[in-house]
Amino acid sequence: MSAPQVPSSRPVVPRILEGKLAIVTGSARGIGAAIVRNLASKGCNIVINYATKASDEAASKACAELEKDFGVKAIRVRADVSQRADCAKIIEASKTHFTDSQTGKLQIDILIHNAAVVVVGPLESIDEGDFQHIYSINVLGPMLLTTACIPHLPTDRSGRIIMLSSINPKIGTLNTSLYSGTKGALEAMARVWCRELAERATVNSINPGPVMTDMYLRAPEEARQSLAPWNPLTPLSRVRSSDSPEMREIGDRLGGRPAYVHEIAGVVGMLCTPESGWCTGSLISANGGLSFSY
Structure with a gap:
């Protein structure tokens, strides 16, 4: 006969980001x-922001999955962060769904600047329209939303x-004058904001290298090849038997694999925890060692 179950006297410990809003x-x-899944798994409520109607269905599905899988509240807001009025739309939606009923106040605990567009090409191909477009979304957008x-x-x-930068401005990848310029600007802004907002929030950047996303898979082969010479020098890019078949094929062909999205999300999640409270103004390596944090 099995022994009777003794109720545990240990208190229930809330998840590390329980009740916070990102x-x-x-x-x-x-x-x-991947970032919103990581944060939601830690108990964080989520505002999914995206720019185009084409992403409505994906955003709705993601919200439903986050609520079902992690018991958090998640909403979606279609808004162009390069427009001040659309940034206000994000705040108003957040107020509607996440204002504290007792204090009557909205608190935004985490802000992740991940949205970006990519424009690549040699220096002589750059025109004013491309410059205005990429800088308005990648640089002005984070300014306005913050x-x-x-x-x-x-x-x-x-x-x-947290700013999602890139390895490109660090190593000077060919044909990325516009894109690398915007990401370098994000890193500089983080160093300024970490001083201006010191009593409110830590501000850090991460710099992923190649990441296994739809955008990466749809990119021209020459774009992947431009980073391939760095792969053998990246300590964690070596292909392993546990990698997916698709990842092994790419890794074998390019001399090293890109990151999985959950690996990048994990670095972001780490920086969002209370334990990272003494880290600010830093550029944290999220590229398998292609470039080191120092």
Whole structure:
């Protein structure tokens, strides 16, 4: 006869981000979608932001999955962060769904700047339209959305702002003058904001290298080849038997594999925890060792 079950006297420990709120731009798919899953698994409520009607279905499905799988509240907001009015739309939607019923206030604990567009080509191919387009989304967008969020950030340094930069400005990848310029700007902005917002939030950047996303798979082969010479020098890019068949094929062909989206999301999730509260203004390696944090 089995022994009777003795009720545990240990208290139930809430998840590390239980009840917090995160706004993640560009999070209907790809790296952003992996980030919201990571944060939701830690108990965080989520605002999925995306820019186009084509992502409505993916965003709705993601919200339903986050609520079912992790018991959090998730909403979607289609908005172009390069427009001040659309940034206000994100805040208003957040107020509607996440205002504290007792205090009457909205608190935005985490802000992840992930949305970006990519324009590549040699220097002589750049035109003013491409410049205005990529800088308005990749640089002006984070400025405007952060500005809109400031009144709602915590006042005890517990907030987290994270910029998704790239390995490209670090190593000077060919044909990325515009894209690398915008990502270098994000890194510089993080260093400024970490001082301006020191009593509200930490502000850090991460710099992924190649990542196994739909965008990566749809990119021209020459784009993947431009980073291939770095793969043998990247400590964690070696293909292993546990990798997926698709990942093994790419890794064998290019001399090393890209990251899985969950590996990038894991670095973001780490920086969002209370344990990362003494880290700010930093560029954290999220590229398997292609470039080191120092």
